[in-house]
Amino acid sequence: MPDCETIDFIVPAYNEAEGIGKTCERLLAVFDKLGLHGSIIFIDDGSDDDTWQILKTQAEKDLRIKLLRFSRNFGHQVAIVAGLTRSKADYNLILDSDLQDPPELVDRMMSLAKQGYDVVYGVRESRQGETAMKKMTAKLFYRLLNIFSPYSIPLDAGDFRLVSAKARSLFLQADETARLNREIWSWVGLKQIGFAYHRPSRVFGKSKYNWKRMLKLAFDGFAASGAAPVLAVAVAAGGLFLLSGLFLIFSAPVYSMVTFSSALVLAAIAIAGFYIARLYTQSRRRPDYLISEIIGTNNGNNQV
Structure with missing residues:
Protein backbone atom coordinates (compact mmCIF):
# COMPACT_ATOMS: atom_id res chain seq x y z
CA MET A 1 0.00 0.00 0.00
CA PRO A 2 1.40 3.43 -0.91
CA ASP A 3 2.58 5.55 2.03
CA CYS A 4 -0.11 8.15 1.35
CA GLU A 5 -2.98 5.68 1.78
CA THR A 6 -4.42 4.62 5.11
CA ILE A 7 -6.69 1.83 6.30
CA ASP A 8 -8.71 1.41 9.48
CA PHE A 9 -9.91 -1.99 10.65
CA ILE A 10 -13.45 -1.84 12.09
CA VAL A 11 -13.88 -4.57 14.71
CA PRO A 12 -17.07 -4.93 16.81
CA ALA A 13 -16.68 -6.98 19.98
CA TYR A 14 -19.16 -8.29 22.53
CA ASN A 15 -18.10 -10.44 25.49
CA GLU A 16 -14.91 -11.62 23.82
CA ALA A 17 -12.61 -11.46 26.88
CA GLU A 18 -11.48 -15.04 26.29
CA GLY A 19 -9.53 -14.15 23.18
CA ILE A 20 -9.68 -10.44 22.40
CA GLY A 21 -6.02 -10.09 23.37
CA LYS A 22 -5.08 -12.65 20.71
CA THR A 23 -7.20 -10.74 18.20
CA CYS A 24 -5.23 -7.55 18.91
CA GLU A 25 -1.92 -9.35 18.48
CA ARG A 26 -2.95 -10.93 15.19
CA LEU A 27 -4.34 -7.71 13.71
CA LEU A 28 -1.24 -5.76 14.69
CA ALA A 29 0.91 -8.50 13.15
CA VAL A 30 -0.98 -8.04 9.86
CA PHE A 31 -0.33 -4.29 10.01
CA ASP A 32 3.38 -4.88 10.59
CA LYS A 33 3.80 -7.59 7.97
CA LEU A 34 2.02 -5.67 5.20
CA GLY A 35 3.29 -2.26 6.22
CA LEU A 36 -0.21 -0.86 6.67
CA HIS A 37 -0.82 2.69 7.89
CA GLY A 38 -3.88 3.41 9.98
CA SER A 39 -5.71 2.19 13.06
CA ILE A 40 -7.64 -0.72 14.50
CA ILE A 41 -10.95 0.61 15.83
CA PHE A 42 -12.59 -1.74 18.33
CA ILE A 43 -16.22 -1.11 19.26
CA ASP A 44 -17.16 -2.71 22.59
CA ASP A 45 -20.87 -3.37 22.19
CA GLY A 46 -21.73 -3.17 25.89
CA SER A 47 -19.74 -6.21 27.05
CA ASP A 48 -20.33 -7.33 30.63
CA ASP A 49 -17.11 -9.32 30.93
CA ASP A 50 -13.48 -8.10 30.88
CA THR A 51 -13.41 -7.27 27.16
CA TRP A 52 -13.11 -3.50 27.75
CA GLN A 53 -10.35 -3.78 30.35
CA ILE A 54 -8.30 -6.03 28.10
CA LEU A 55 -8.76 -3.67 25.17
CA LYS A 56 -7.68 -0.71 27.31
CA THR A 57 -4.50 -2.55 28.24
CA GLN A 58 -3.79 -3.30 24.58
CA ALA A 59 -4.46 0.34 23.60
CA GLU A 60 -1.91 1.51 26.17
CA LYS A 61 0.70 -0.73 24.55
CA ASP A 62 0.02 0.32 20.94
CA LEU A 63 -1.41 3.69 19.85
CA ARG A 64 -2.77 2.17 16.65
CA ILE A 65 -5.56 0.61 18.72
CA LYS A 66 -8.54 2.95 19.14
CA LEU A 67 -11.54 2.14 21.31
CA LEU A 68 -15.23 2.99 21.48
CA ARG A 69 -17.42 1.70 24.29
CA PHE A 70 -21.21 1.59 24.05
CA SER A 71 -23.22 2.40 27.18
CA ARG A 72 -25.05 -0.90 26.67
CA ASN A 73 -25.50 -3.57 24.03
CA PHE A 74 -26.88 -1.88 20.91
CA GLY A 75 -26.08 -4.59 18.39
CA HIS A 76 -23.45 -5.71 15.92
CA GLN A 77 -24.80 -3.78 12.93
CA VAL A 78 -24.79 -0.35 14.59
CA ALA A 79 -21.39 -1.09 16.15
CA ILE A 80 -20.02 -1.25 12.61
CA VAL A 81 -21.71 2.07 11.83
CA ALA A 82 -20.13 3.67 14.91
CA GLY A 83 -16.67 2.56 13.84
CA LEU A 84 -17.10 3.73 10.26
CA THR A 85 -18.44 7.09 11.40
CA ARG A 86 -15.20 7.80 13.25
CA SER A 87 -12.85 6.69 10.51
CA LYS A 88 -11.13 9.10 8.14
CA ALA A 89 -9.00 6.50 6.39
CA ASP A 90 -8.86 5.82 2.67
CA TYR A 91 -10.12 2.27 3.24
CA ASN A 92 -11.89 0.27 5.92
CA LEU A 93 -11.75 -3.45 6.56
CA ILE A 94 -14.82 -4.68 8.47
CA LEU A 95 -14.32 -7.96 10.29
CA ASP A 96 -15.48 -9.85 13.37
CA SER A 97 -13.35 -10.01 16.50
CA ASP A 98 -13.52 -13.83 16.69
CA LEU A 99 -11.05 -14.15 13.78
CA GLN A 100 -13.42 -16.21 11.63
CA ASP A 101 -12.76 -13.58 8.98
CA PRO A 102 -9.01 -13.99 8.35
CA PRO A 103 -7.43 -10.51 8.49
CA GLU A 104 -4.53 -11.73 6.36
CA LEU A 105 -6.89 -11.63 3.36
CA VAL A 106 -6.73 -7.82 3.39
CA ASP A 107 -3.75 -7.98 1.04
CA ARG A 108 -5.81 -9.89 -1.53
CA MET A 109 -8.76 -7.53 -1.01
CA MET A 110 -6.58 -4.45 -1.51
CA SER A 111 -5.34 -5.88 -4.80
CA LEU A 112 -8.94 -6.07 -6.01
CA ALA A 113 -9.66 -2.55 -4.73
CA LYS A 114 -6.73 -1.25 -6.77
CA GLN A 115 -8.54 -2.51 -9.87
CA GLY A 116 -11.23 0.10 -9.28
CA TYR A 117 -13.64 -1.63 -6.87
CA ASP A 118 -15.13 0.41 -4.03
CA VAL A 119 -16.48 -2.62 -2.15
CA VAL A 120 -14.71 -5.98 -1.95
CA TYR A 121 -16.78 -8.51 -0.01
CA GLY A 122 -16.02 -12.03 1.10
CA VAL A 123 -18.21 -14.91 -0.08
CA ARG A 124 -18.20 -17.87 2.30
CA GLU A 125 -17.26 -20.89 0.23
CA SER A 126 -17.31 -23.02 3.37
CA ARG A 127 -18.39 -22.41 6.98
CA GLN A 128 -16.48 -24.58 9.43
CA GLY A 129 -17.68 -25.17 12.96
CA GLU A 130 -21.34 -24.40 12.24
CA THR A 131 -24.27 -26.77 12.55
CA ALA A 132 -26.09 -28.07 9.49
CA MET A 133 -29.23 -26.25 10.67
CA LYS A 134 -27.46 -22.89 10.83
CA LYS A 135 -25.91 -23.38 7.39
CA MET A 136 -29.28 -24.32 5.91
CA THR A 137 -31.17 -21.40 7.47
CA ALA A 138 -28.43 -18.98 6.40
CA LYS A 139 -28.64 -20.12 2.79
CA LEU A 140 -32.45 -19.90 2.87
CA PHE A 141 -32.32 -16.43 4.42
CA TYR A 142 -30.00 -15.00 1.76
CA ARG A 143 -32.06 -16.42 -1.07
CA LEU A 144 -35.40 -15.25 0.30
CA LEU A 145 -33.93 -11.83 1.00
CA ASN A 146 -32.83 -11.54 -2.61
CA ILE A 147 -36.35 -12.36 -3.80
CA PHE A 148 -37.86 -9.56 -1.71
CA SER A 149 -35.10 -6.97 -2.03
CA PRO A 150 -35.12 -4.43 -4.89
CA TYR A 151 -31.33 -4.65 -4.86
CA SER A 152 -29.19 -7.64 -5.68
CA ILE A 153 -27.64 -8.85 -2.40
CA PRO A 154 -24.63 -11.19 -2.78
CA LEU A 155 -25.40 -14.72 -1.66
CA ASP A 156 -23.43 -16.15 1.27
CA ALA A 157 -21.71 -12.83 2.01
CA GLY A 158 -21.64 -11.40 5.52
CA ASP A 159 -20.15 -8.19 6.90
CA PHE A 160 -16.54 -9.07 6.04
CA ARG A 161 -15.56 -6.54 3.39
CA LEU A 162 -13.12 -3.84 2.36
CA VAL A 163 -14.71 -0.48 1.47
CA SER A 164 -13.34 2.75 0.07
CA ALA A 165 -13.83 6.17 1.65
CA LYS A 166 -16.36 6.97 -1.09
CA ALA A 167 -18.40 3.86 -0.33
CA ARG A 168 -18.21 4.58 3.41
CA SER A 169 -19.49 8.13 2.90
CA LEU A 170 -22.48 6.96 0.85
CA PHE A 171 -23.22 4.11 3.26
CA LEU A 172 -23.36 6.47 6.24
CA GLN A 173 -26.04 8.54 4.52
CA ALA A 174 -28.53 5.71 5.17
CA ASP A 175 -30.41 6.98 8.22
CA GLU A 176 -32.14 3.82 9.43
CA THR A 177 -32.82 2.68 12.97
CA ALA A 178 -33.26 -1.04 12.26
CA ARG A 179 -30.73 -2.02 9.65
CA LEU A 180 -29.09 -4.86 7.79
CA ASN A 181 -25.75 -3.48 6.63
CA ARG A 182 -25.20 -5.95 3.81
CA GLU A 183 -28.51 -4.79 2.26
CA ILE A 184 -27.43 -1.15 2.57
CA TRP A 185 -24.10 -1.85 0.86
CA SER A 186 -26.09 -3.20 -2.11
CA TRP A 187 -28.25 -0.06 -2.02
CA VAL A 188 -25.09 2.08 -2.17
CA GLY A 189 -24.17 0.67 -5.56
CA LEU A 190 -20.75 1.65 -6.97
CA LYS A 191 -18.38 -0.97 -8.34
CA GLN A 192 -18.35 -4.10 -6.16
CA ILE A 193 -16.80 -7.55 -6.40
CA GLY A 194 -16.84 -10.68 -4.28
CA PHE A 195 -14.13 -13.23 -3.64
CA ALA A 196 -14.50 -16.74 -2.27
CA TYR A 197 -12.83 -17.72 0.98
CA HIS A 198 -13.03 -20.51 3.51
CA ARG A 199 -14.42 -19.33 6.85
CA PRO A 200 -12.71 -21.26 9.65
CA SER A 201 -14.16 -22.14 13.04
CA ARG A 202 -14.02 -19.61 15.83
CA VAL A 203 -10.58 -19.45 17.41
CA PHE A 204 -12.15 -18.82 20.81
CA GLY A 205 -15.50 -18.27 22.50
CA LYS A 206 -18.91 -18.91 21.01
CA SER A 207 -21.22 -17.05 18.67
CA LYS A 208 -23.27 -14.24 20.22
CA TYR A 209 -25.90 -14.60 17.50
CA ASN A 210 -28.52 -16.68 19.27
CA TRP A 211 -31.88 -17.45 17.66
CA LYS A 212 -33.43 -14.26 19.02
CA ARG A 213 -30.71 -12.07 17.48
CA MET A 214 -30.81 -13.99 14.21
CA LEU A 215 -34.59 -13.59 13.92
CA LYS A 216 -34.30 -9.85 14.58
CA LEU A 217 -31.62 -9.58 11.90
CA ALA A 218 -33.88 -11.47 9.48
CA PHE A 219 -36.89 -9.24 10.24
CA ASP A 220 -34.76 -6.12 9.80
CA GLY A 221 -33.49 -7.42 6.48
CA PHE A 222 -36.92 -8.20 5.09
CA ALA A 223 -38.37 -4.90 6.34
CA ARG A 284 -38.69 8.93 18.07
CA ARG A 285 -35.33 9.98 16.58
CA ARG A 286 -33.28 8.42 19.34
CA PRO A 287 -29.60 7.86 18.53
CA ASP A 288 -28.78 4.43 17.18
CA TYR A 289 -26.17 4.04 19.92
CA LEU A 290 -24.64 5.85 22.89
CA ILE A 291 -20.89 5.98 23.50
CA SER A 292 -19.83 6.06 27.14
CA GLU A 293 -16.07 6.09 26.65
CA ILE A 294 -13.54 6.71 23.90
CA ILE A 295 -9.83 5.94 23.91
CA GLY A 296 -7.60 7.19 21.12
CA THR A 297 -9.35 10.48 20.45
CA ASN A 298 -7.33 13.39 19.09
CA ASN A 299 -9.84 16.08 20.02
CA GLY A 300 -12.80 16.75 22.24
CA ASN A 301 -15.68 16.05 19.88
CA ASN A 302 -15.83 12.27 20.10
CA GLN A 303 -13.75 11.75 16.99
CA VAL A 304 -11.26 8.87 16.95
Whole structure:
Protein backbone atom coordinates (compact mmCIF):
# COMPACT_ATOMS: atom_id res chain seq x y z
CA MET A 1 0.00 0.00 0.00
CA PRO A 2 1.40 3.43 -0.91
CA ASP A 3 2.58 5.55 2.03
CA CYS A 4 -0.11 8.15 1.35
CA GLU A 5 -2.98 5.68 1.78
CA THR A 6 -4.42 4.62 5.11
CA ILE A 7 -6.69 1.83 6.30
CA ASP A 8 -8.71 1.41 9.48
CA PHE A 9 -9.91 -1.99 10.65
CA ILE A 10 -13.45 -1.84 12.09
CA VAL A 11 -13.88 -4.57 14.71
CA PRO A 12 -17.07 -4.93 16.81
CA ALA A 13 -16.68 -6.98 19.98
CA TYR A 14 -19.16 -8.29 22.53
CA ASN A 15 -18.10 -10.44 25.49
CA GLU A 16 -14.91 -11.62 23.82
CA ALA A 17 -12.61 -11.46 26.88
CA GLU A 18 -11.48 -15.04 26.29
CA GLY A 19 -9.53 -14.15 23.18
CA ILE A 20 -9.68 -10.44 22.40
CA GLY A 21 -6.02 -10.09 23.37
CA LYS A 22 -5.08 -12.65 20.71
CA THR A 23 -7.20 -10.74 18.20
CA CYS A 24 -5.23 -7.55 18.91
CA GLU A 25 -1.92 -9.35 18.48
CA ARG A 26 -2.95 -10.93 15.19
CA LEU A 27 -4.34 -7.71 13.71
CA LEU A 28 -1.24 -5.76 14.69
CA ALA A 29 0.91 -8.50 13.15
CA VAL A 30 -0.98 -8.04 9.86
CA PHE A 31 -0.33 -4.29 10.01
CA ASP A 32 3.38 -4.88 10.59
CA LYS A 33 3.80 -7.59 7.97
CA LEU A 34 2.02 -5.67 5.20
CA GLY A 35 3.29 -2.26 6.22
CA LEU A 36 -0.21 -0.86 6.67
CA HIS A 37 -0.82 2.69 7.89
CA GLY A 38 -3.88 3.41 9.98
CA SER A 39 -5.71 2.19 13.06
CA ILE A 40 -7.64 -0.72 14.50
CA ILE A 41 -10.95 0.61 15.83
CA PHE A 42 -12.59 -1.74 18.33
CA ILE A 43 -16.22 -1.11 19.26
CA ASP A 44 -17.16 -2.71 22.59
CA ASP A 45 -20.87 -3.37 22.19
CA GLY A 46 -21.73 -3.17 25.89
CA SER A 47 -19.74 -6.21 27.05
CA ASP A 48 -20.33 -7.33 30.63
CA ASP A 49 -17.11 -9.32 30.93
CA ASP A 50 -13.48 -8.10 30.88
CA THR A 51 -13.41 -7.27 27.16
CA TRP A 52 -13.11 -3.50 27.75
CA GLN A 53 -10.35 -3.78 30.35
CA ILE A 54 -8.30 -6.03 28.10
CA LEU A 55 -8.76 -3.67 25.17
CA LYS A 56 -7.68 -0.71 27.31
CA THR A 57 -4.50 -2.55 28.24
CA GLN A 58 -3.79 -3.30 24.58
CA ALA A 59 -4.46 0.34 23.60
CA GLU A 60 -1.91 1.51 26.17
CA LYS A 61 0.70 -0.73 24.55
CA ASP A 62 0.02 0.32 20.94
CA LEU A 63 -1.41 3.69 19.85
CA ARG A 64 -2.77 2.17 16.65
CA ILE A 65 -5.56 0.61 18.72
CA LYS A 66 -8.54 2.95 19.14
CA LEU A 67 -11.54 2.14 21.31
CA LEU A 68 -15.23 2.99 21.48
CA ARG A 69 -17.42 1.70 24.29
CA PHE A 70 -21.21 1.59 24.05
CA SER A 71 -23.22 2.40 27.18
CA ARG A 72 -25.05 -0.90 26.67
CA ASN A 73 -25.50 -3.57 24.03
CA PHE A 74 -26.88 -1.88 20.91
CA GLY A 75 -26.08 -4.59 18.39
CA HIS A 76 -23.45 -5.71 15.92
CA GLN A 77 -24.80 -3.78 12.93
CA VAL A 78 -24.79 -0.35 14.59
CA ALA A 79 -21.39 -1.09 16.15
CA ILE A 80 -20.02 -1.25 12.61
CA VAL A 81 -21.71 2.07 11.83
CA ALA A 82 -20.13 3.67 14.91
CA GLY A 83 -16.67 2.56 13.84
CA LEU A 84 -17.10 3.73 10.26
CA THR A 85 -18.44 7.09 11.40
CA ARG A 86 -15.20 7.80 13.25
CA SER A 87 -12.85 6.69 10.51
CA LYS A 88 -11.13 9.10 8.14
CA ALA A 89 -9.00 6.50 6.39
CA ASP A 90 -8.86 5.82 2.67
CA TYR A 91 -10.12 2.27 3.24
CA ASN A 92 -11.89 0.27 5.92
CA LEU A 93 -11.75 -3.45 6.56
CA ILE A 94 -14.82 -4.68 8.47
CA LEU A 95 -14.32 -7.96 10.29
CA ASP A 96 -15.48 -9.85 13.37
CA SER A 97 -13.35 -10.01 16.50
CA ASP A 98 -13.52 -13.83 16.69
CA LEU A 99 -11.05 -14.15 13.78
CA GLN A 100 -13.42 -16.21 11.63
CA ASP A 101 -12.76 -13.58 8.98
CA PRO A 102 -9.01 -13.99 8.35
CA PRO A 103 -7.43 -10.51 8.49
CA GLU A 104 -4.53 -11.73 6.36
CA LEU A 105 -6.89 -11.63 3.36
CA VAL A 106 -6.73 -7.82 3.39
CA ASP A 107 -3.75 -7.98 1.04
CA ARG A 108 -5.81 -9.89 -1.53
CA MET A 109 -8.76 -7.53 -1.01
CA MET A 110 -6.58 -4.45 -1.51
CA SER A 111 -5.34 -5.88 -4.80
CA LEU A 112 -8.94 -6.07 -6.01
CA ALA A 113 -9.66 -2.55 -4.73
CA LYS A 114 -6.73 -1.25 -6.77
CA GLN A 115 -8.54 -2.51 -9.87
CA GLY A 116 -11.23 0.10 -9.28
CA TYR A 117 -13.64 -1.63 -6.87
CA ASP A 118 -15.13 0.41 -4.03
CA VAL A 119 -16.48 -2.62 -2.15
CA VAL A 120 -14.71 -5.98 -1.95
CA TYR A 121 -16.78 -8.51 -0.01
CA GLY A 122 -16.02 -12.03 1.10
CA VAL A 123 -18.21 -14.91 -0.08
CA ARG A 124 -18.20 -17.87 2.30
CA GLU A 125 -17.26 -20.89 0.23
CA SER A 126 -17.31 -23.02 3.37
CA ARG A 127 -18.39 -22.41 6.98
CA GLN A 128 -16.48 -24.58 9.43
CA GLY A 129 -17.68 -25.17 12.96
CA GLU A 130 -21.34 -24.40 12.24
CA THR A 131 -24.27 -26.77 12.55
CA ALA A 132 -26.09 -28.07 9.49
CA MET A 133 -29.23 -26.25 10.67
CA LYS A 134 -27.46 -22.89 10.83
CA LYS A 135 -25.91 -23.38 7.39
CA MET A 136 -29.28 -24.32 5.91
CA THR A 137 -31.17 -21.40 7.47
CA ALA A 138 -28.43 -18.98 6.40
CA LYS A 139 -28.64 -20.12 2.79
CA LEU A 140 -32.45 -19.90 2.87
CA PHE A 141 -32.32 -16.43 4.42
CA TYR A 142 -30.00 -15.00 1.76
CA ARG A 143 -32.06 -16.42 -1.07
CA LEU A 144 -35.40 -15.25 0.30
CA LEU A 145 -33.93 -11.83 1.00
CA ASN A 146 -32.83 -11.54 -2.61
CA ILE A 147 -36.35 -12.36 -3.80
CA PHE A 148 -37.86 -9.56 -1.71
CA SER A 149 -35.10 -6.97 -2.03
CA PRO A 150 -35.12 -4.43 -4.89
CA TYR A 151 -31.33 -4.65 -4.86
CA SER A 152 -29.19 -7.64 -5.68
CA ILE A 153 -27.64 -8.85 -2.40
CA PRO A 154 -24.63 -11.19 -2.78
CA LEU A 155 -25.40 -14.72 -1.66
CA ASP A 156 -23.43 -16.15 1.27
CA ALA A 157 -21.71 -12.83 2.01
CA GLY A 158 -21.64 -11.40 5.52
CA ASP A 159 -20.15 -8.19 6.90
CA PHE A 160 -16.54 -9.07 6.04
CA ARG A 161 -15.56 -6.54 3.39
CA LEU A 162 -13.12 -3.84 2.36
CA VAL A 163 -14.71 -0.48 1.47
CA SER A 164 -13.34 2.75 0.07
CA ALA A 165 -13.83 6.17 1.65
CA LYS A 166 -16.36 6.97 -1.09
CA ALA A 167 -18.40 3.86 -0.33
CA ARG A 168 -18.21 4.58 3.41
CA SER A 169 -19.49 8.13 2.90
CA LEU A 170 -22.48 6.96 0.85
CA PHE A 171 -23.22 4.11 3.26
CA LEU A 172 -23.36 6.47 6.24
CA GLN A 173 -26.04 8.54 4.52
CA ALA A 174 -28.53 5.71 5.17
CA ASP A 175 -30.41 6.98 8.22
CA GLU A 176 -32.14 3.82 9.43
CA THR A 177 -32.82 2.68 12.97
CA ALA A 178 -33.26 -1.04 12.26
CA ARG A 179 -30.73 -2.02 9.65
CA LEU A 180 -29.09 -4.86 7.79
CA ASN A 181 -25.75 -3.48 6.63
CA ARG A 182 -25.20 -5.95 3.81
CA GLU A 183 -28.51 -4.79 2.26
CA ILE A 184 -27.43 -1.15 2.57
CA TRP A 185 -24.10 -1.85 0.86
CA SER A 186 -26.09 -3.20 -2.11
CA TRP A 187 -28.25 -0.06 -2.02
CA VAL A 188 -25.09 2.08 -2.17
CA GLY A 189 -24.17 0.67 -5.56
CA LEU A 190 -20.75 1.65 -6.97
CA LYS A 191 -18.38 -0.97 -8.34
CA GLN A 192 -18.35 -4.10 -6.16
CA ILE A 193 -16.80 -7.55 -6.40
CA GLY A 194 -16.84 -10.68 -4.28
CA PHE A 195 -14.13 -13.23 -3.64
CA ALA A 196 -14.50 -16.74 -2.27
CA TYR A 197 -12.83 -17.72 0.98
CA HIS A 198 -13.03 -20.51 3.51
CA ARG A 199 -14.42 -19.33 6.85
CA PRO A 200 -12.71 -21.26 9.65
CA SER A 201 -14.16 -22.14 13.04
CA ARG A 202 -14.02 -19.61 15.83
CA VAL A 203 -10.58 -19.45 17.41
CA PHE A 204 -12.15 -18.82 20.81
CA GLY A 205 -15.50 -18.27 22.50
CA LYS A 206 -18.91 -18.91 21.01
CA SER A 207 -21.22 -17.05 18.67
CA LYS A 208 -23.27 -14.24 20.22
CA TYR A 209 -25.90 -14.60 17.50
CA ASN A 210 -28.52 -16.68 19.27
CA TRP A 211 -31.88 -17.45 17.66
CA LYS A 212 -33.43 -14.26 19.02
CA ARG A 213 -30.71 -12.07 17.48
CA MET A 214 -30.81 -13.99 14.21
CA LEU A 215 -34.59 -13.59 13.92
CA LYS A 216 -34.30 -9.85 14.58
CA LEU A 217 -31.62 -9.58 11.90
CA ALA A 218 -33.88 -11.47 9.48
CA PHE A 219 -36.89 -9.24 10.24
CA ASP A 220 -34.76 -6.12 9.80
CA GLY A 221 -33.49 -7.42 6.48
CA PHE A 222 -36.92 -8.20 5.09
CA ALA A 223 -38.37 -4.90 6.34
CA ALA A 224 -35.46 -3.03 4.75
CA SER A 225 -36.47 -4.50 1.40
CA GLY A 226 -39.46 -2.13 1.34
CA ALA A 227 -43.01 -3.15 0.51
CA ALA A 228 -42.07 -6.47 -1.05
CA PRO A 229 -43.18 -8.64 1.91
CA VAL A 230 -46.60 -6.94 1.94
CA LEU A 231 -46.92 -7.48 -1.80
CA ALA A 232 -46.00 -11.16 -1.38
CA VAL A 233 -48.76 -11.62 1.22
CA ALA A 234 -51.24 -9.84 -1.09
CA VAL A 235 -50.38 -12.15 -3.99
CA ALA A 236 -50.68 -15.21 -1.73
CA ALA A 237 -54.06 -13.97 -0.50
CA GLY A 238 -55.29 -13.63 -4.07
CA GLY A 239 -54.08 -17.11 -4.91
CA LEU A 240 -55.81 -18.62 -1.88
CA PHE A 241 -59.02 -16.78 -2.74
CA LEU A 242 -59.04 -18.29 -6.23
CA LEU A 243 -58.17 -21.71 -4.83
CA SER A 244 -61.02 -21.47 -2.34
CA GLY A 245 -63.38 -20.76 -5.22
CA LEU A 246 -62.20 -23.88 -7.03
CA PHE A 247 -62.81 -25.96 -3.90
CA LEU A 248 -66.34 -24.63 -3.71
CA ILE A 249 -67.01 -25.30 -7.39
CA PHE A 250 -65.97 -28.91 -7.05
CA SER A 251 -67.76 -29.38 -3.70
CA ALA A 252 -64.54 -30.25 -1.89
CA PRO A 253 -64.06 -29.65 1.86
CA VAL A 254 -62.99 -26.11 2.51
CA TYR A 255 -62.01 -26.44 6.15
CA SER A 256 -58.32 -26.54 5.34
CA MET A 257 -58.64 -23.54 3.07
CA VAL A 258 -60.38 -21.57 5.81
CA THR A 259 -57.50 -22.37 8.14
CA PHE A 260 -54.91 -21.31 5.58
CA SER A 261 -56.81 -18.12 4.82
CA SER A 262 -57.07 -17.23 8.50
CA ALA A 263 -53.36 -17.82 8.96
CA LEU A 264 -52.64 -15.61 5.95
CA VAL A 265 -54.78 -12.80 7.36
CA LEU A 266 -52.95 -13.00 10.67
CA ALA A 267 -49.61 -12.94 8.84
CA ALA A 268 -50.67 -9.84 6.90
CA ILE A 269 -51.72 -8.09 10.12
CA ALA A 270 -48.42 -9.04 11.77
CA ILE A 271 -46.42 -7.65 8.84
CA ALA A 272 -48.42 -4.42 8.87
CA GLY A 273 -47.88 -4.12 12.62
CA PHE A 274 -44.18 -4.69 12.20
CA TYR A 275 -43.90 -1.85 9.68
CA ILE A 276 -45.93 0.46 11.95
CA ALA A 277 -43.64 -0.39 14.87
CA ARG A 278 -40.60 0.46 12.73
CA LEU A 279 -42.14 3.80 11.78
CA TYR A 280 -42.81 4.56 15.45
CA THR A 281 -39.25 3.68 16.41
CA GLN A 282 -37.85 5.83 13.60
CA SER A 283 -40.10 8.76 14.53
CA ARG A 284 -38.69 8.93 18.07
CA ARG A 285 -35.33 9.98 16.58
CA ARG A 286 -33.28 8.42 19.34
CA PRO A 287 -29.60 7.86 18.53
CA ASP A 288 -28.78 4.43 17.18
CA TYR A 289 -26.17 4.04 19.92
CA LEU A 290 -24.64 5.85 22.89
CA ILE A 291 -20.89 5.98 23.50
CA SER A 292 -19.83 6.06 27.14
CA GLU A 293 -16.07 6.09 26.65
CA ILE A 294 -13.54 6.71 23.90
CA ILE A 295 -9.83 5.94 23.91
CA GLY A 296 -7.60 7.19 21.12
CA THR A 297 -9.35 10.48 20.45
CA ASN A 298 -7.33 13.39 19.09
CA ASN A 299 -9.84 16.08 20.02
CA GLY A 300 -12.80 16.75 22.24
CA ASN A 301 -15.68 16.05 19.88
CA ASN A 302 -15.83 12.27 20.10
CA GLN A 303 -13.75 11.75 16.99
CA VAL A 304 -11.26 8.87 16.95
